Amino acid sequence: MPFKFEVLKTDPSGARLGRMTTPHGVIETPAFMPVGTAGTVKGLTQQALEQLGVGMLLANTYHLYLRPGHELIARLGGLHRFMSWQGAILTDSGGFQVFSLADLRKVGDEGVHFRSHLDGSAHLLTPEKAIEVQRALGSDIGMVLDECIEYPADRERTRGAAARTLDWARRSRSLLDNIGLGSFDVGAGSDPGTESAKICNPEQVFFGIVQGGTFPDLRRENACRLVELGFPGYAVGGLAVGEPHELTCEAATAAVEELPGDKPRYLMGVGKPEQIVDFVRCGIDMMDCVLPTRNARNGCLYTRQGPLHIKNARYAGDSRPIDETCGCMVCMRYSRAYLRHLFQANEILAAVLNTHHNVHFFLDLMRAIREAIAFGSLSRFSSELQARLETGQS
Numbered sequence: 051m052p053f054k055f056e057v058l059k060t061d062p063s064g065a066r067l068g069r070m071t072t073p074h075g076v077i078e079t080p081a082f083m084p085v086g087t088a089g090t091v092k093g094l095t096q097q098a099l100e101q102l103g104v105g106m107l108l109a110n111t112y113h114l115y116l117r118p119g120h121e122l123i124a125r126l127g128g129l130h131r132f133m134s135w136q137g138a139i140l141t142d143s144g145g146f147q148v149f150s151l152a153d154l155r156k157v158g159d160e161g162v163h164f165r166s167h168l169d170g171s172a173h174l175l176t177p178e179k180a181i182e183v184q185r186a187l188g189s190d191i192g193m194v195l196d197e198c199i200e201y202p203a204d205r206e207r208t209r210g211a212a213a214r215t216l217d218w219a220r221r222s223r224s225l226l227d228n229i230g231l232g233s234f235d236v237g238a239g240s241d242p243g244t245e246s247a248k249i250c251n252p253e254q255v256f257f258g259i260v261q262g263g264t265f266p267d268l269r270r271e272n273a274c275r276l277v278e279l280g281f282p283g284y285a286v287g288g289l290a291v292g293e294p295h296e297l298t299c300e301a302a303t304a305a306v307e308e309l310p311g312d313k314p315r316y317l318m319g320v321g322k323p324e325q326i327v328d329f330v331r332c333g334i335d336m337m338d339c340v341l342p343t344r345n346a347r348n349g350c351l352y353t354r355q356g357p358l359h360i361k362n363a364r365y366a367g368d369s370r371p372i373d374e375t376c377g378c379m380v381c382m383r384y385s386r387a388y389l390r391h392l393f394q395a396n397e398i399l400a401a402v403l404n405t406h407h408n409v410h411f412f413l414d415l416m417r418a419i420r421e422a423i424a425f426g427s428l429s430r431f432s433s434e435l436q437a438r439l440e441t442g443q444s
């Protein structure tokens with residue numbers, strides 16, 4: 051199945067109901083992707099991901115490149131086969147993690163020199179290398195390399211990073227145009243003892259990434275120039291890095307206004323449940339975030355009334371489920387008291403059950419959002435959600 055995106059309905063706010071076809075299944079949008087950093091969504095088996103209805107997950111190129119290595123994964127048939135996952139996979143370029151290695155990297159026009167956080171070995175990530183590694187992994191959607199900067203960053207620095215991002219997108223576009231499917235021999239020569247790897251996913255596509263920090267005019271300009279290069283989808287990167295929510299929305303909206311209406315838009319690294327509806331109303335179709343999984347391991351559970359901290363002593367004798375309105379396997383079966391006990395006793399099952407519930411919560415929220423767009427009631431849905439979360443619990 052070649053990549054395809056259709057917008058089925060647009061809400062007056064700009065929110066879109068859509069359908070994305072990938073080589074590994076159809077994904078209803080707006081969609082939320084759980085993060086599977088090292089080829090696993092921490093705490094969930096692939097069977098659990100299927101039961102939860104995860105259509106697409108995100109895997110981190112940086113981590114898989116360092117360990118176990120993209121060439122090994124390619125030789126074993128690509129990431130889908132390696133991790134036994136038949137759903138869709140999106141990989142990032144590795145750039146975000148590399149730029150987070152503050153003391154271990156040096157950026158230039160060619161790419162980013164960095165040292166592995168695992169063993170200190172030296173590496174160079176270029177736009178071409180980012181594509182090579184993701185081609186080897188065989189994800190359904192890859193990302194071109196962009197320059198991620200910190201927040202706050204001044205206008206000059208932001209403009210410089212946006213220009214470099216555009217230059218790297220141009221290099222990526224020309225490599226992708228030159229590749230000719232099937233002729234890109236991943237891993238050839240680097241491990242002569244084995245058969246050189248074949249392309250694991252000939253239908254893979256790569257998205258361009260808009261940068262420009264929190265400056266709407268830079269976002270608009272960067273988006274316009276990027277669109278001229280012609281990608282099958284566009285990501286908005288470099289946001290949710292500490293700036294206020296209003297600035298995230300403003301910058302995302304500025305970028306989205308310049309992006310073609312018939313291509314998917316992916317806002318990287320967001321968001322909190324109460325923010326997700328706002329991003330959908332900015333015209334965003336895809337999101338990913340570590341919040342549901344990371345917070346689950348910290349005992350922070352999402353409910354319709356706001357987050358619940360399971361370690362709190364008040365839940366020690368509480369026989370109710372995490373969320374009485376939740377239909378997930380955990381809420382159907384286990385009490386807050388038991389989940390609190392597991393968490394306090396540092397049991398592995400605590401992370402498993404907490405993650406299951408939290409991922410269900412996020413996917414359920416997306417289902418409700420899609421339904422609200424379909425019925426033309428997104429605006430009411432959004433204000434009701436806001437009101438519910440404000441009454442809150444802890």
Ligand SMILES: [Zn+2]
Nearest residue numbers: 376378381407
């Ligand atoms: Zn639940």
